[in-house]
Amino acid sequence: MLDMDKKVKIFKALGNKTRFLIFKNIFTGGYACSIDETKPKDDIIAQATCVTTIAEHFDFALPTISRHLKELKDADIIKMTKKSNKIYIEPNPKIIKELSECFTTLVNNYKASSFQFDNR
Amino acid sequence: MLDMDKKVKIFKALGNKTRFLIFKNIFTGGYACSIDETKPKDDIIAQATCVTTIAEHFDFALPTISRHLKELKDADIIKMTKKSNKIYIEPNPKIIKELSECFTTLVNNYKASSFQFDNR
DNA sequence: GTTTTGTTTAGCTAAATTGCAAAATAAATG
DNA sequence: CATTTATTTTGCAATTTAGCTAAACAAAAC
Numbered sequence: 001m002l003d004m005d006k007k008v009k010i011f012k013a014l015g016n017k018t019r020f021l022i023f024k025n026i027f028t029g030g031y032a033c034s035i036d037e038t039k040p041k042d043d044i045i046a047q048a049t050c051v052t053t054i055a056e057h058f059d060f061a062l063p064t065i066s067r068h069l070k071e072l073k074d075a076d077i078i079k080m081t082k083k084s085n086k087i088y089i090e091p092n093p094k095i096i097k098e099l100s101e102c103f104t105t106l107v108n109n110y111k112a113s114s115f116q117f118d119n120r
Numbered sequence: 121m122l123d124m125d126k127k128v129k130i131f132k133a134l135g136n137k138t139r140f141l142i143f144k145n146i147f148t149g150g151y152a153c154s155i156d157e158t159k160p161k162d163d164i165i166a167q168a169t170c171v172t173t174i175a176e177h178f179d180f181a182l183p184t185i186s187r188h189l190k191e192l193k194d195a196d197i198i199k200m201t202k203k204s205n206k207i208y209i210e211p212n213p214k215i216i217k218e219l220s221e222c223f224t225t226l227v228n229n230y231k232a233s234s235f236q237f238d239n240r
Numbered sequence: 241g242t243t244t245t246g247t248t249t250a251g252c253t254a255a256a257t258t259g260c261a262a263a264a265t266a267a268a269t270g
Numbered sequence: 271c272a273t274t275t276a277t278t279t280t281g282c283a284a285t286t287t288a289g290c291t292a293a294a295c296a297a298a299a300c
Contacts, residue, residue: 004137004140004141004144005137007134007140008134008135008136008137008140009135010135011131011132011133011134011135012131012132012135012136013131013135014127014128014131014135015128015129015131015133015134015135016128016132016287016288017125017128020128020131021124024124027226028226028229050246050247051246051247052245052246060288060289060290061289061290061291062246062247062248063247063248063249063289063290063291064288064289064290066248066249067248067288067289082247082296084246084296084297084298085245085246085247085296085297085298086245086247086297087246087247093227096223096226096227097223097227099223100220100223100224100226100227103217103219103220103223104220104224106147106148106216106220107213107216107217107220109148110147110148110211110213136257136258138258170276170277171276171278172275172276172277180258180259180260181259181260181261182276182277182278183259183260183261183262183277183278183279183280184258184259184260186277186278186279187258187259187278187279188258190278202266202267202277204266204267204268204276205266205267205275205276205277206267206276206277207276207277
């Protein structure tokens, strides 16, 4: 299970329009960049993507996108693997699944629980 | 359905430890403050909470908590209703449910879709 | 071994965020 | 109507964020 700090980090990472778009497009296969030559060229997901390709979709400078990607990676939302001189970028569906489950649980348990917390 | 800006706003609101704790405790019934006299005193959820009560659980000044609550309200995560001179604070499970569904859809559709986006 | 390609780091600025205390507002109570 | 209670607004400082350009680094290609 995700601890609280990890969840907060994920939310923070997704709480910015640019990062959210990057995230969304990586997840829905919005980018392609031929890195993995062993995979069919039309397998847009298998081809994953690289930093430059992603940056091309935005009106921001490359280093800006690079830093956003780092933040998504640090939150475990995406995986970045160096392959030769490019970065192979993949979504991390496990984290999103866990987040989804945590919300589902929350809604299901709503009005079922009543504990007192202290947050100091 | 939640549009993107709304989602980003929700994530931003939850991307701060203090706000996340406030959110979590409101959802799980972590606060009590007798506002609604028609409801049984031990119905911690029905009694909901007020700003002062929430602030008592944190080592932050009251105005700070007030501003955090406003941000959660602006993101539609909680509902704040004035009742006499207190604020009746309730969670908004509908939003959380929608968020949860959006993640579920995302994970389910992963590797199913392959559209190209432009984010300019 | 120089150049090109892909990416990150560094150094900067402007704007936003997060905290505070003090003041202001609103309604209930004495 | 003055006081108390609950909350928000204002004004301030410190910190973080998000953007940029230029420089640095790493690997591939010429």
